[in-house]
Amino acid sequence: MRFARSVALAAVLLAAPATAQTPPADPDAVLVEELVVTALLPGPAWWRVFDADTTVYVLGAPSVMPKSLAWDQSVLTRRLEGANRVILPFNQVSVGLFSAPGAAINLLRLRSRTPYEASLPPALKARFEAVRTRSGKPADRYRTTNGLAAGLILVDDYRQASQLTAADPAKTVRRLAKARRIKVEEKSYDAGALLGQVVRTPVAAQQACLDDALDEAEAGPSAARRAAQAWADGDVRGALTAERGFEKCLASAPGALALDRRFKADQAAAIAKALKTPGHAVAVIPLRPLLAQGGVLDQLQSQGFEVKTPGED
Numbered sequence: 001m002r003f004a005r006s007v008a009l010a011a012v013l014l015a016a017p018a019t020a021q022t023p024p025a026d027p028d029a030v031l032v033e034e035l036v037v038t039a040l041l042p043g044p045a046w047w048r049v050f051d052a053d054t055t056v057y058v059l060g061a062p063s064v065m066p067k068s069l070a071w072d073q074s075v076l077t078r079r080l081e082g083a084n085r086v087i088l089p090f091n092q093v094s095v096g097l098f099s100a101p102g103a104a105i106n107l108l109r110l111r112s113r114t115p116y117e118a119s120l121p122p123a124l125k126a127r128f129e130a131v132r133t134r135s136g137k138p139a140d141r142y143r144t145t146n147g148l149a150a151g152l153i154l155v156d157d158y159r160q161a162s163q164l165t166a167a168d169p170a171k172t173v174r175r176l177a178k179a180r181r182i183k184v185e186e187k188s189y190d191a192g193a194l195l196g197q198v199v200r201t202p203v204a205a206q207q208a209c210l211d212d213a214l215d216e217a218e219a220g221p222s223a224a225r226r227a228a229q230a231w232a233d234g235d236v237r238g239a240l241t242a243e244r245g246f247e248k249c250l251a252s253a254p255g256a257l258a259l260d261r262r263f264k265a266d267q268a269a270a271i272a273k274a275l276k277t278p279g280h281a282v283a284v285i286p287l288r289p290l291l292a293q294g295g296v297l298d299q300l301q302s303q304g305f306e307v308k309t310p311g312e313d
Contacts, residue, residue: 026248027256027257027260027261027292027294028247028260028288028289028292028295029292030292030293031240031288031291031292031293032291032292032293032295032297032298034309035047035291035297035307035309036236036237036240036291037236037309037310037311037312038234038235038236038237038310038311039234039235039236039310039311040234040310040311040312041075041234041310042072042074042075042234043071043072043073043074043075043076043232043234044059044060044071044072044075044169044231044232044234045059045060045231045234045236045239045310046058046059046060046075046079046310047060047290047297047307047308047309047310048307048308049271049275049297049300049305049306049307050275050305050306050308051275051305051306053278053279054274054275054276054277054278054279054280054281055280055281056087056271056274056275056280056281056282056283057079057280057281057282057283058271058282058283058284058285058290058296058297059076059169059173059282059283059284059285060231060236060239060285060286060287060290060291061089061168061169061170061284061285061286061287062227062228062231062239062242062286062287063166063242063244063247063286063287063288064159064164064165064166064224064228064242065164065165065168065169065224065228065231066163066164066165066221066224066225066228067163067164067165067168068163069168069228069229069232070232071169071231071232072232073172073176076169076172076173076176076282077176079280079282080173080176080177080180080182080282081180082279082280083177083180083182083279083280083281083282084182084183084274084277084279084280084281085182085183085184085185085274085277085281085282086173086174086177086182086183086184086185086281086282086283086284087185087267087270087271087274087281087282087283087284088170088173088174088184088185088186088283088284089170089186089267089284089285089286090186090187090263090266090267090270111143111144111145112143112144112145113143114143115139115140115141115142115143116128116142116143116144116145116147116150117129117132117139117142118139119145124210127214127218128142128150128154128210128214130218131154131158131214131217131218132154132157134158134161134217135154135157135158135160135161135217136161137157141153141157142154146201146206147201147203147206147207147209147210148201148205148206148209148210150210150213151206151209151210151212151213151214152209152213154210154213154214154217155212155213155216155217158213158216158217162220162221162224163221164221164224169284170284173282173284177282185270187266187270208248209248212244212248215243216243216244219243223241223242223243224242224243226238226241226242227239227240227241227242228242231287234310236287236291236310239287240287240288240291244288247288260289261294263289264289264292264294264295264296264299265299267283267285267289267296268296268299268300268303270283271283271296271300272300272303272305275305
């Protein structure tokens with residue numbers, strides 16, 4: 001059920017009490033510029049984190065890409081050979097067994113007897129209706145009282161209708177790794193205990209989420225397709241130009257910054273752990289969390305690990 005999936009994803013970013021009345025800053029807005037480098041090798045860009053006897057090859061992943069995008073996998077294939085592990089993005093959420101009853105109650109509290117757009121002023125209602133109509137969805141699909149939930153579902157529906165996916169390239173890397181019997185490391189976060197925070201999201205944060213979702217959908221898939229092609233060509237700066245309504249929508253929620261720091265710290269810790277085993281490993285990290293100030297590579301550099309960019313031999 002996609003409503004439940006989208007709201008659960010929102011919930012995992014709502015760990016802190018809903019006290020803020022203005023949306024927090026985008027945690028991935030400021031990048032470490034010296035890391036934003038065009039790749040020398042064919043295909044998408046890779047960064048390298050290493051010590052005396054271990055290298056972790058890090059593939060930066062776009063936030064979204066066309067489902068049919070073809071990209072050069074030759075470097076990936078070469079780096080999977082002999083790898084002792086593959087680390088995939090730590091961005092999965094689940095509803096734990098013991099928290100499921102409470103999660104169900106909170107989900108029901110978000111339900112409404114009328115479509116969300118019925119509560120909107122005329123101009124905003126027209127925008128919402130136009131976007132969901134282009135995605136082929138009826139108004140009743142968005143029967144919620146919460147703007148954050150409505151925004152997440154809306155942009156998810158838009159991406160599905162536009163044949164855009166956030167699953168790749170991690171899905172491809174997982175498949176290739178398992179075919180080679182390489183250990184795959186992933187992490188899920190229990191969203192059940194946090195679902196209640198969605199209900200208490202301040203109106204300002206809900207509105208920011210909805211605006212960002214509408215902006216991305218109204219821009220259409222052309223920008224995302226261009227950015228994904230830039231990614232496939234190793235053009236890192238071009239790959240970072242995609243609309244980010246879904247990600248900015250999540251960032252608007254209370255507690256989002258704390259959870260973002262947790263995701264990045266856990267991902268950096270996984271790479272640091274891999275560096276303790278001689279040989280090499282492969283990691284896949286979303287581009288902006290990888291390259292942002294305070295991001296995964298920035299944290300690893302601050303811990304004393306050496307990082308080489310895609311523009312270095």
